Amino acid sequence: MTLCRHLKSCLLLGTVMLAACSESAVDTPATDSAPTYNLTLNMTEFMAHVLEPTADGLWRSAGWVLDEVDGYYELYPTDDEGWQRVENLAATIVEAGNAMMLPGRTMPQPEWTTYSQAMSTVGLTAMQAAREQDEEAIFQAGAQLYSVCTACHQAFNPEILSRFAPGSLAD
Numbered sequence: 001m002t003l004c005r006h007l008k009s010c011l012l013l014g015t016v017m018l019a020a021c022s023e024s025a026v027d028t029p030a031t032d033s034a035p036t037y038n039l040t041l042n043m044t045e046f047m048a049h050v051l052e053p054t055a056d057g058l059w060r061s062a063g064w065v066l067d068e069v070d071g072y073y074e075l076y077p078t079d080d081e082g083w084q085r086v087e088n089l090a091a092t093i094v095e096a097g098n099a100m101m102l103p104g105r106t107m108p109q110p111e112w113t114t115y116s117q118a119m120s121t122v123g124l125t126a127m128q129a130a131r132e133q134d135e136e137a138i139f140q141a142g143a144q145l146y147s148v149c150t151a152c153h154q155a156f157n158p159e160i161l162s163r164f165a166p167g168s169l170a171d
């Protein structure tokens with residue numbers, strides 16, 4: 001048993017152990033090394049902490065607002081950095097679709113897969129729109145994303161619809 005006193009030697013020890021693991025894994029048949037997923041977040045937490053903030057960031061980057069105080073203003077990014085941020089959010093949507101289909105998180109109904117995959121597809125469309133800095137296309141992708149969220153909630157948990165209205169985007 002080796003105890004670590006310094007962060008650096010612990011890291012080193014970890015690296016050596018990892019290396020040893022990966023060497024011995026070479027001879028192990030793939031079926032024995034099935035990955036384990038960390039599914040600590042339940043669906044409510046996944047929605048509230050992963051999906052909702054990401055989608056919200058995207059929606060806040062498309063369209064325009066007519067405000068009593070500030071008048072009319074547009075939400076689209078105005079520089080390359082801003083568009084890059086939108087592209088990053090869209091990429092997270094693509095991967096969130098995958099995360100929803102992990103064994104242990106997915107639902108048996110085929111609609112679950114359909115909506116999760118649709119989210120990834122819309123995410124890819126949004127990435128493309130952001131790369132092209134295309135305002136109309138990012139707006140359309142945002143609208144499509146909203147329909148996918150709503151369709152799945154309608155199918156699996158209709159009560160959410162009342163808590164999750166477009167008006168809530170304004171706050």
Ligand code: HEC
Binds near residue numbers: 100113157
């Ligand atoms: C494949 C199905 C599916 C898709 C797609 C989906 N959701 Fe959900 N969502 C759920 C389910 C199921 C729940 C209910 C989880 C629970 O509380 O049991 C939920 C709950 C929520 C909640 C409520 C969480 C809370 O605090 O109670 C929010 C907010 C939410 N989703 C946002 C979104 C957004 C935003 C999108 C689209 C970007 C989205 N969801 C797409 C299935 C989905």
